[in-house]
Amino acid sequence: MVKTTVPRDEYMMQGHVACQGCGATIAMRYVLKALGDNTIMTIPACCWAVIPGVWPQHSLKVPLLYTAFEVTGAALSGIEAALKAKGQDDEINVLGFAGDGGTADIGLQALSGMAERGTNALYVMYDNEAYMNTGIQRSGSTPFGAWTTTTPVGKKKEWKTEFKKSVAEIMVAHRIPYVATASIAFPEDLYAKVQKAKSIKGPKFIQIFSSCPTGWKHSPDITVEVARKAVLSHMFPLYEVENGVYKISQKPKPIPVKEYLKLQGRFRYLDEEAIEKIQEHVDREWELLLKKEEFTQSL
Amino acid sequence: MRDKPYKPKTWKELPYATITDVPSTFNNTGTWRTVKPVIDYDKCISCMICWKFCPDVAISIVPNPKEGAKFDEVPKIDYFFCKGCGICAHECPVKAIDMVQEESK
Ligand SMILES: Cc1ncc(C[n+]2csc(CCOP(=O)(O)OP(=O)(O)O)c2C)c(N)n1
Numbered sequence: 001m002v003k004t005t006v007p008r009d010e011y012m013m014q015g016h017v018a019c020q021g022c023g024a025t026i027a028m029r030y031v032l033k034a035l036g037d038n039t040i041m042t043i044p045a046c047c048w049a050v051i052p053g054v055w056p057q058h059s060l061k062v063p064l065l066y067t068a069f070e071v072t073g074a075a076l077s078g079i080e081a082a083l084k085a086k087g088q089d090d091e092i093n094v095l096g097f098a099g100d101g102g103t104a105d106i107g108l109q110a111l112s113g114m115a116e117r118g119t120n121a122l123y124v125m126y127d128n129e130a131y132m133n134t135g136i137q138r139s140g141s142t143p144f145g146a147w148t149t150t151t152p153v154g155k156k157k158e159w160k161t162e163f164k165k166s167v168a169e170i171m172v173a174h175r176i177p178y179v180a181t182a183s184i185a186f187p188e189d190l191y192a193k194v195q196k197a198k199s200i201k202g203p204k205f206i207q208i209f210s211s212c213p214t215g216w217k218h219s220p221d222i223t224v225e226v227a228r229k230a231v232l233s234h235m236f237p238l239y240e241v242e243n244g245v246y247k248i249s250q251k252p253k254p255i256p257v258k259e260y261l262k263l264q265g266r267f268r269y270l271d272e273e274a275i276e277k278i279q280e281h282v283d284r285e286w287e288l289l290l291k292k293e294e295f296t297q298s299l
Numbered sequence: 300m301r302d303k304p305y306k307p308k309t310w311k312e313l314p315y316a317t318i319t320d321v322p323s324t325f326n327n328t329g330t331w332r333t334v335k336p337v338i339d340y341d342k343c344i345s346c347m348i349c350w351k352f353c354p355d356v357a358i359s360i361v362p363n364p365k366e367g368a369k370f371d372e373v374p375k376i377d378y379f380f381c382k383g384c385g386i387c388a389h390e391c392p393v394k395a396i397d398m399v400q401e402e403s404k
């Protein structure tokens with residue numbers, strides 16, 4: 001037998017209807033590999049509400065409850081309450097799997113409520129940096145400089161002018177036991193983080209960077225390369241926060257953000273000044289993260 | 300889980316709404332493909348990186364049909380599902396996968 005770096009069991013089946021080269025499916029594949037089939041999942045309106053297939057077809061080997069766009073967090077508390085009533089809350093993993101719009105924007109209060117109530121569940125935000133399912137509208141998680149259909153770029157340049165909201169940091173502020181960021185380009189790290197989350201009781205939150213060829217305007221074969229370069233350029237740092245203590249998962253010597261930006265059509269309008277602004281922002285955020293790691297070590 | 304897709308003649312034969320046990324594996328997503336990945340097994344080093352990154356789980360790990368080969372297992376592409384995204388070819392460290400144009404039918 002050849003050695004694989006991640007287990008071979010699959011809980012996401014073939015025949016799903018995601019776009020060619022969809023990063024969010026790689027995210028799902030590895031989250032379920034780590035959680036296993038002893039899991040109940042809830043998905044709100046998002047691409048992943050469509051990907052399992054046209055009803056009655058279904059591509060996930062775990063029970064799944066579809067829910068409304070804004071209530072993933074509340075649905076998780078509901079599932080946990082039902083399992084408690086049946087005395088099974090210690091045996092079964094509860095998973096919420098939502099997009100960035102459903103998490104950073106409309107679902108934020110339900111997520112906050114779930115964290116504050118101490119619901120024993122894992123909330124995964126797969127971050128494709130816009131409302132993709134409805135045709136690429138900007139979300140709070142869309143980065144500065146990106147073209148979307150609601151931040152269109154014409155003669156008068158009008159890309160998104162606000163920086164990406166950090167939902168991971170918002171969750172750290174809730175003082176929950178486990179918060180992490182992960183990427184589809186590093187499945188072993190992603191797998192290990194979901195495994196760790198699985199072993200912890202209480203609310204857990206993982207944000208997974210999931211490239212989207214359709215919305216980011218890159219060819220589908222470079223989905224993984226784009227995600228990898230986001231980490232290597234410090235655009236999307238990988239770290240975990242366990243009980244308030246930061247640990248950066250990898251500290252790559254950074255490549256310029258331009259190397260990441262130039263792969264994608266959504267950034268192709270950016271001028272040098274805008275790229276410089278992004279570089280400065282990324283460098284500053286990285287500094288801040290290093291300081292947080294240092295500062296929280298003594299906790 | 301069912302081993303056959305539903306082929307309802309009237310709506311009365313449909314499963315009860317919102318509850319379903321029909322797997323998606325009847326879906327021939329291979330028809331979406333315009334370019335097709337082909338593995339050159341003489342180059343392949345069985346690292347399974349292609350298997351790891353396929354978003355469609357269209358690559359499986361199978362026993363090597365070649366007797367006495369260096370690797371006892373190899374990756375195998377299931378063209379019934381492969382959408383031809385090209386991630387496997389792009390990520391392969393030894394460039395063992397070629398993307399070739401599909402013939403028009
Ligand atoms: C209350 C409500 N408003 C709007 C919609 C329409 N809607 C469905 S999915 C979606 C976008 C989801 O975006 P995101 O959460 O980022 O996930 P993605 O599609 O990017 O995977 C929207 C706006 C809805 N279903 N419910």
Ligand code: SF4
Pocket residue numbers: 338342343344345346347348349350374390391392393394395396
């Ligand atoms: S990535 Fe390339 S070398 Fe590795 S198993 Fe696949 S075809 Fe073989």
Ligand code: SF4
Pocket residue numbers: 021336352353354355356357358376380381382383384385386387388
């Ligand atoms: S082309 Fe894409 S879908 Fe087809 S086997 Fe390769 S990675 Fe999988």
